[in-house]
Amino acid sequence: MKKNYDRVRTIAITSGKGGVGKTNITANLACMLAKMNKKTLVLDADVGLANIDVVLGLTPKYNLHHVLTGERRLSEVIVAGPGGVKILPSASGIHEMTDLSRGQKLTLLDDLNSIKESLDFMLIDTGAGIAGNVMYFNMAAREIIVVTSPEPTSLTDAYALIKVLYQRYAKKRFRLLINMVRSAAEANKVYLRLSSATDHFLNLNIEFMGYILHDKKLQEAVKLRKALVELYPDSKASLCVKKVAEKICEENPEYDESGSISFFGEKILGNECR
DSSP states (O other), X not given: OOOOGGGSEEEEEEESSTTSSHHHHHHHHHHHHHHTTOOEEEEEEOTBBOOHHHHTTOOOSOOHHHHHTTSSOHHHHOXXXXXXXXXXXXXXXXXXXXXXXXXXXXXXXXXXXXXXXXOSEEEEEEEESSXXXXXXXXXXXXXXXXXXXXXXHHHHHHHHHHHHHHHTTOOOOOEEEEEEESSHHHHHHHHHHHHHHHHHHHOOOOEEEEEEEOOHHHHHHHHHTOOHHHHOTTXXXXXXXXXXXXXXXXXXXXXXXXXXXXXXXXXXXXXXOO
């Protein structure tokens, strides 16, 4: 029976700069999608500095490193998170994970393809910046959400990330999610600033995905190692995450490129991202 790969939406959640809340957004968005009865897997692709498991209070026995070294199968590594979210944890503090080999990438792709059939969404929490692994996992996804904050350095680095993915790897669709804003007006101002730059210098239009309001409840959730949307579902930030999840679920994207995990080996491995 042929697998229906097009049914699974692979979404990379990425950033040009660390510290913008990308991992927290990924974790909470996954939990919110699960609340909407969507089968969701989070791939912690911040290899070497992984912390999705920490954010969600999980203590996995095995991680992606065990898969890539052949010690464990993927099915043995995936753990259950809040609300039935599936988590593929990565390794933290292992230097060799920061630059995956071609063989390791092929191993991961083969294993991911074997589980895609049972998913609605695969969220890929990438590392920050424009290093090889970050580019690789962004290319794996059919959709890219770039997370930024209002800080000028965050915007500059978000622009740099978009520029590299567009000019070097021919990615054409980017959606901007702005975190830690004080108001919708501030979010709109940030979006206009970045979209003006991409339009003027790259001749590229980026989409406004939404925003997450600054919320003190988030720090409480982080300290308790719980998802904000589970602990404080009516908080300001949780309601923003809900809007983003609803927007994603309402979409029915038609892809004009084979940029999913299932086609990744054929499309990218001949042109290594390093």
